[in-house]
Amino acid sequence: xxxxxxxxxxxxxxxxxxxxxxxxxxxxxxxxxVVNDLDEAPALExxxxxxxxxxxxxxxNGDVTVPDxxxxxxxxxxxxxxxxxxxxxxxxxxxxxxxxxMTDEQFQAILDVHxxxxxRILRAASEFIRVTAKQEIEEGRAVYxxxxxxxxxxxxxxxxGQINYAAAKSSLIGVTKTMAKEWGRYNVNxxxxxxxxxxxxxxxxxxxxxxxxxxxxxDLPVGIRPENIEAITKTIPLGRAGTPQEAADGVYLFxxxxxxxxxxxxxxxxxxL
Ligand code: NAP
Numbered sequence: 494x495x496x497x498x499x500x501x502x503x504x505x506x507x508x509x510x511x512x513x514x515x516x517x518x519x520x521x522x523x524x525x526x527v528v529n530d531l532d533e534a535p536a537l538e539x540x541x542x543x544x545x546x547x548x549x550x551x552x553x554n555g556d557v558t559v560p561d562x563x564x565x566x567x568x569x570x571x572x573x574x575x576x577x578x579x580x581x582x583x584x585x586x587x588x589x590x591x592x593x594x595m596t597d598e599q600f601q602a603i604l605d606v607h608x609x610x611x612x613r614i615l616r617a618a619s620e621f622i623r624v625t626a627k628q629e630i631e632e633g634r635a636v637y638x639x640x641x642x643x644x645x646x647x648x649x650x651x652x653x654g655q656i657n658y659a660a661a662k663s664s665l666i667g668v669t670k671t672m673a674k675e676w677g678r679y680n681v682n683x684x685x686x687x688x689x690x691x692x693x694x695x696x697x698x699x700x701x702x703x704x705x706x707x708x709x710x711x712d713l714p715v716g717i718r719p720e721n722i723e724a725i726t727k728t729i730p731l732g733r734a735g736t737p738q739e740a741a742d743g744v745y746l747f748x749x750x751x752x753x754x755x756x757x758x759x760x761x762x763x764x765x766l
Contacts (some may be wrong), residue, residue: 495523501576503527503566503699505557505614506584508535510693511643513542514737515581518745520548525574528552529566529584531708549574556709557584557610558602563617577621578636579748582611582665583643586708587695587717589654600657602709607661608668611642626679636679637753641744642669644687646763654692662687667760673757682756684747689763690725693735698722730765 502519508530516526520543528543528550530536536552543550547738553569555562563715570577585607588599629636647655648662666685673683690696694706699716706715717725726733743762746752 495521497518498523499526499576500578500748501527501570501574502579502581502748503529503553503570503577503614503618504581504583505529505566505610507539507581508532509539510695511691511737511740512581512583512687513539514741515583516550517542517546518738518741519579519748520550520674521546522745523548524579524748526550527570527573527721528761529557530554531556534653550566557614558605558709560613561626562610563613566614567617571621577618577625577638578642579639580614580618581641581744581748582614583645583744584610585643586706586712586713587658588713589658591654595656601658601754603657603710604661604664606709607658608664611665612668615640622676622679622681627683630680635680637682637750639748639752640669640672640681640683641747642666642683642685643744644669644685644759646687646689646761646766649687649759649761669759670757672689677756682747682752684752684756685759686740686743686747687759687761687763688735688740688743689761689766690729690734691737691740691762693737696722713724728766729763731765735762735764738754 502524504516507516507528526538528539540550551573644662647659669685697716698719705712
């Protein structure tokens, strides 16, 4: 018996990194997962890992910033698994610069992926959630649904070089608190997990060559200078970066029945940062 048996979860950006660890964790507790990634190959790897452990998953790939993506994502859950119980807004990337070098395109692209896309996914889910919850309540059943929005300590405290990312991630906290108020009547717990420093592609050490990744048709620099990694790590009370699995465990807490009376909260998963 898993804690999430019979639940259906959307996890955006779950082809790799923290999103993938979230998909695997929720699936290990019995949830059926709609996996999303920009590319097919990483999504198929996540699905294979879930299926090899006896779970169920389908893919809904593509860029979360495409205007009709939210509708497609929600439809994928309802068509494949006839339900929708958990939404994790995780997909994203960083595109850093100090303010004098930050272009409008750069600022907007990061707002689009970390703020606009979660808003559209939640709006797309609202019809299913309202109609289904009203029916459950009329039948005298309280079924709790879960939204977990992924933020960052950059959104809570700011971070030099990340005015776009910090703006998007702090706005996502406003989205979380507002939706907790709008959807309380439908028994939806809406919470936020703000990560500190988690070891993924986003935070790996860059070599001299300066690695880039292609996201939404753009080649973007990825990673952090080794000396900065050392400096950040020194500020973490637990003395190390978190693993994607530890990050996923924080998200999982907000998906369990034990969190049914917790809503509108921000949990920092940052090793004490
Ligand atoms: P990651 O390893 O780079 O993984 C990001 C995932 O999101 C990838 O699967 C990527 O797809 C997907 N993605 C990116 N843009 C997308 C888009 N437009 N549409 C659909 N999928 C998209 O990064 P991560 O560290 O796991 O980050 C996950 C979340 O945690 C992000 O929201 C990030 O801001 C947040 N976060 C991370 C840290 C950290 O220390 N790592 C700290 C604070 C917050 P592809 O595989 O196709 O590129």
